[in-house]
Ligand code: SF4
């Protein structure tokens with residue numbers, strides 16, 4: 483059973499990190515993997531909070547730097563220079579946070595479950611990683627936390643695109659009852675259904691896989707694989723055989739993720755912070771604490787069970803969903 487430490491007062495971060503041998507980071511250059519927020523997003527981790535984390539890592543004589551990867555869609559975060567510009571706009575400067583910012587646009591292949599994922603160079607070469615994950619909702623995974631921070635945020639934009647494309651629906655006319663559920667749940671209005679026809683607009687399709695997940699007749703199957711499965715595999719490609727400490731910021735819990743400019747509304751009151759050394763355990767513990775306050779809120783809002791990524795993560799050996807919660 484994995485230990486997960488929970489606290490609400492950030493001054494207890496130091497004590498929480500001591501549970502996971504933070505001293506082992508001494509002398510290491512440490513990427514602090516986080517999402518620095520899409521343009522106009524309001525809920526990404528706050529620079530003041532990130533500075534607190536950076537200071538704790540520096541306290542053990544490690545050399546932290548903030549780290550993320552470029553994205554597949556258009557916008558500032560599509561390129562390294564654009565992302566660096568946006569990070570600065572969002573307050574992630576050396577003056578405010580106490581560390582530099584690095585963005586990767588290239589990586590190295592790592593095979594998991596017979597598929598190759600291109601892991602960002604800075605993660606690939608790191609022996610020690612600090613994961614700072616904001617927990618919130620997500621259209622394709624129900625919830626985004628530590629698993630998603632690496633499964634999507636730790637790989638190159640080409641791999642991100644391949645993962646999304648593989649989760650697009652394949653239509654089987656004979657099995658379709660024209661119930662219209664897929665059209666109702668599609669967050670991007672990419673499907674139109676009437677009594678005779680089923681149509682998909684590929685240009686609108688984001689490859690979230692929600693329509694396939696919700697079709698109960700076998701009318702839709704994944705083009706390649708369930709997005710939540712490849713997400714867990716990609717996360718494993720990033721973190722396997724490395725020393726990683728995970729910090730989940732379970733506050734400002736929005737319906738959608740930090741890559742969404744319009745991620746609101748807030749769907750659950752603030753919970754607090756969790757620290758652990760297992761991405762599956764810490765996400766399960768975060769989800770359980772949220773469900774205690776707002777039962778099944780992510781599934782109700784986003785039509786995908788957040789347990790899928792946790793279940794797949796456990797199946798492929800990314801981590802364990804059994805945990806013991808230690809409250810500080
Ligand atoms: S959910 Fe499945 S059965 Fe219903 S319309 Fe869509 S493809 Fe057809």
Ligand code: SF4
Pocket residue numbers: 649650651667668669670671672673682686687688689690691692693694
């Ligand atoms: S994969 Fe997602 S975006 Fe594409 S049609 Fe299905 S629900 Fe819509």
